[in-house]
Amino acid sequence: MQLEQYIDRRKTHSVKWFIEDQDILPLCIADMDFQVSEEIVHAISQKATHGIYGYSTFCARYYDAVEYWWKTQYDWELKKDWISFSPGIIPGMNLLLKALTKPGDAVIVQDPVYYPFFSTIETQGCKILTNSLLYENGTYRMNFEDFEQKASQPNTKMFILCSPHNPVGRVWTSEELRQIGDICERHGVLVISDEMHGDLTYNGHKHIPFAKVQPKHLSISVTCAAPSKTFNIAGMQSSIFIIPNKEIKEKYEELLIGYGLMRPNAFAVEGTIAAYYKGLPWLQEVKGYLESNLRYVCSYLEEHIPSIKVVQPEATHLIWLDCRNLGIPPEELHTFFLEKARVRLDEGTKFGSGGYGFERINIATPREVLTEALLRMKAAIKERESM
Structure with a gap:
């Protein structure tokens, strides 16, 4: 692999490089x-040369690949019944909010944070509660006292955790995650943990899945992840929602099916399998x-x-x-x-x-x-x- 090689993406329908001013x-x-x-190119090429791109679905190999990745990388044994799908993290979050909140409910975020969180909350008619991160000595930390104050409000229903945090780059420790989880459990707040960047940690740091820290937090968690950022395949639009709580999963998937979003695109399954087994x-x-x-x-x-x-x-x-x-x-x-x-x-x-x-x-x-x-x-x- 030649990472130093410049590849022109300007005429490939790339959102990033789709710029009228070619000098920017x-x-x-x-x-x-x-x-x-x-390996991903090979898997996609094989699928492409098959020549039929009809409706796709998930197979045992797909679920095995997802479970294999989380077990080998994070020592977390998933159950197949926990694994659900979304064409993207933000579409899935919108469905979760629509299924589990009502207009006027409050959702906590820790700004500065990935900005689509804001529009997602507002689109569903919910109120944004900002538990701002504290910037001290060149790094960020959580403000737990303020977090508990906001979590304890009667209309607070959810907390969207960004882990690792985008854009500040923090990898939250097990103690930080435990403390956040305990607060949310005390006040009946569901944790939506966006772990999209979990595989992209730097030397000396290791991502810890929120739901793995304490078994008692499984029922109040939804883990959002994907091979997208990790393996540069975001265009396949295949995200993974890990939902151990059966009732929450049923409500989420009812909307997923209702909006016709339950099927992956023709290349997503083979691309994910190749990524997790061989990437x-x-x-x-x-x-x-x-x-x-x-x-x-x-x-x-x-x-x-x-x-x-x-x-x-x-x-x-x-x-x-x-x-x-x-x-x-x-x-x-x-x-x-x-x-x-x-x-x-x-x-x-x-x-x-x-x-x-x-x-x-x-x-x-x-x-x-x-x-x-x-x-x-x-x-x-x-x-x-x-x-």
Whole structure:
């Protein structure tokens, strides 16, 4: 695998690279600019050459592959009856909220956080309760006192946990997860744990599934995951919802079927099976490359743009940049990088009030693309400072 190889994606219907201005470099949207593993390509090619792309369903091999991955990677033995499907994490979350809440109910999120959480809650007519993360000494931690206060409110029904956290990159410890789980159990709050980035941890860190920390938390948990971010196959639209609570699972799947979302696309099953059984060597190589890119970004910014501080991530290929020392108003920051540096990042303000003065950059790209983006950012900032 040649991760250094630049592959032009501009004419491939890529959301990330679908830009009218061909000069802009997109380091946003959480997919990778790396080709997937040969094993996945082979599995999809075989399916493609079969020549019939009718309705698909799940088979024993699929469930075995999902169970195999969670057992070998996290020492968590899933039961087949827990495993459900969604074409994506956010569609599935919408269904969960629709099935289990009513307008006016409250849902807790920990901002700055993945911004579709906000629209998901609002779409279902629920109230957003923000339990803002505390940013201290270059890292983030949970505010448990504030969390319990919000969880104890009578209309609080759910908590959407981002684990590992996007965009700040924290891998929550077993003690943090246990404490959160105990609070939610005391107050009857369901935990929707988005663990999409769990496989993309950095050296020295290990993702812990929320529902595995304490068996008593199984019944108040829904674990959302997918091979999408891990193996760069988000376009297959195949997410996994692990729902041990039978009643919750039945309510969720009733809506899933009712909206006609219960079937995977023609390539999702074979792609997932190949990823989980044969994709680990590819993933290990990619993680090594991401580690190298992370070191490079940190070193470059420290030397050339010291006003931008990297919030050191423990997971994800999405790096949270503290740009507050640039002296650029938060509402102008994203536009500055887009128009002056010709680099598209993810706008920090979208992630909640805790994102003001921050931007998110995707480092899952060949080094030459990353280098060009950093050079452009440096030049734009230097020009601004000279004015």
